[in-house]
Amino acid sequence: MAKRNQKMCQGQLDVSQFELGHTLGSGQVFRWGRDVDGWWKGIAYGVAIHLRQVDDHVHYLASSDCVDTYAGQMVMPDFLRWYLRLDEYPNIRVTRDDTYLRKARDLMKGLRFVRQDPFECIISYVLSVQAHMTLTKRRINLIAQTVGQPVAFAGNRYWVFPTPEALATLDGAFFRKQRFGWRSERVADSAGFVAEKLSEKDQPTLQDWRDINDALLERPGSGVGLKVAKCIDLFSLERLHAVPVDTWVRKFAEDWYGVTGADAKICKWGEERWGKWGGYCNEYLFSYYRELHGGTLYDKVLSFEASDEPSAELPFEAIK
Numbered sequence: 001m002a003k004r005n006q007k008m009c010q011g012q013l014d015v016s017q018f019e020l021g022h023t024l025g026s027g028q029v030f031r032w033g034r035d036v037d038g039w040w041k042g043i044a045y046g047v048a049i050h051l052r053q054v055d056d057h058v059h060y061l062a063s064s065d066c067v068d069t070y071a072g073q074m075v076m077p078d079f080l081r082w083y084l085r086l087d088e089y090p091n092i093r094v095t096r097d098d099t100y101l102r103k104a105r106d107l108m109k110g111l112r113f114v115r116q117d118p119f120e121c122i123i124s125y126v127l128s129v130q131a132h133m134t135l136t137k138r139r140i141n142l143i144a145q146t147v148g149q150p151v152a153f154a155g156n157r158y159w160v161f162p163t164p165e166a167l168a169t170l171d172g173a174f175f176r177k178q179r180f181g182w183r184s185e186r187v188a189d190s191a192g193f194v195a196e197k198l199s200e201k202d203q204p205t206l207q208d209w210r211d212i213n214d215a216l217l218e219r220p221g222s223g224v225g226l227k228v229a230k231c232i233d234l235f236s237l238e239r240l241h242a243v244p245v246d247t248w249v250r251k252f253a254e255d256w257y258g259v260t261g262a263d264a265k266i267c268k269w270g271e272e273r274w275g276k277w278g279g280y281c282n283e284y285l286f287s288y289y290r291e292l293h294g295g296t297l298y299d300k301v302l303s304f305e306a307s308d309e310p311s312a313e314l315p316f317e318a319i320k
Contacts, residue, residue: 008153009065009076013058017089019110020053021305026287028235029114030124030137031144031161033311042315044083045069045117046160048153051080058086063153070118070204085112090240090280100256101281104288107302111287113235113279118209119194120161121236122216126187126223127180128231133298137313139180143167143187144315146174156316164195186223190216210237226263234279241278243270249282252289 024032024040032042040051048063060080067079074082081087094102116124123143128136144159147166151158168191175184197212198204204212213232216224224232227246233239243249245263253259253266260266274281287301294300298312 007065008061008063010061011059011077013060013077013080013086015053015056015058015086017110018053018058018084018086018112019305020051020058020084022108022111022287022301023084023114024051025301025304025311026108026111026283027133027301028283029116030128030133030140031120031315033137033314034309035314036310038308041156043151043158043160044114045079046149046151047076048151048156048158048316049080050154058084061154063151063158069115070206070209083115085115088112090277092277092280100252100288101285104284105281107291108284108287111280111283113240113283115238116236117161118213118232118236119164121232122194122213122224123161123167123187123191125228125231125235126190127184129223129225129228130181134312137315139178139184141313141315142178143170146170152319155319157319158316164191164198167191168195184223186221190219190222190224193219193222206238210239213237226267230267240280241271241274241276243267243274243278243282245270248286248289251293252285256285256289 020040024042025034029042031044032040034040038052042049045067047067050061052059058080060076062076065076067074067076069079071082092105094105124136124140127139131139141159144161147162147170148159151160168188170188172185172188175187193216194212201208213224213229216222217229227244230242230244233242234244245266250266253269259269270282271278291300291302297304297307297309
């Protein structure tokens with residue numbers, strides 16, 4: 001692959017039926033946050049990016065004008081359209097009797113599923129098990145600071161998410177010292193497994209990443225159970241029918257639809273009920289239920305977006 005041009009760039013994208021706050025504040029991504037100046041700031045595929053939406057325009061600043069992805073190298077405007085799915089609108093029809101989904105869909109119109117880097121998504125969701133959003137962000141940022149590469153941009157320092165080989169060098173002692181919890185010790189093993197699989201590939205494709213995720217689901221002790229695998233499917237592997245099940249999903253499934261039982265049963269119910277748009281329908285209801293019942297402002301996508309509060313955890317530090 002050609003060497004990436006590291007020239008800083010800025011520009012504006014015209015958008016339609018898109019909401020940046022819904023998309024980056026919904027809980028699907030861990031390396032983005034809204035700063036006190038109102039800009040969403042993050043790092044994706046090794047590039048630091050600032051985004052702000054004004055009406056039907058998304059303004060951007062980025063540390064590079066070109067990005068390397070599993071789908072090939074892209075110039076920044078094309079990357080953002082691909083990454084944020086700006087040209088894809090989920091046309092979801094709701095049955096007349098499903099008042100909860102209709103309300104949720106209307107409130108969350110403009111949400112898109114970000115095309116996350118598959119390896120970063122795998123590790124992020126392994127770390128997210130039994131940890132709240134802010135804590136998970138903090139842990140991911142610490143890992144990146146420890147074995148990732150720094151990127152200086154706009155007076156701040158970001159860190160590229162580490163390669164599988166680099167992450168595999170962190171042993172259980174590191175995670176215990178940082179008090180990540182015993183489950184996080186699976187991270188290094190899974191990173192080593194991914195590194196081994198990628199050693200056979202010159203440039204992994206989307207299908208290669210799907211095969212890796214499927215293998216991790218079958219691998220004992222990988223940290224990739226049903227919920228984590230479905231999150232990875234949905235948020236990075238183009239499987240938009242996937243329905244991850246967590247505490248919030250179990251609650252709305254029971255309270256609003258009378259569905260109870262094991263996570264696998266609820267997952268199957270959702271995927272059969274909503275079909276190819278299962279992930280979107282589930283996310284709409286998940287966000288709406290949290291808006292009604294969430295305990296903090298950061299649980300509530302709509303309330304947080306309407307506020308002037310910055311995110312609790314940001315993926316950078318000021319350069320002194």
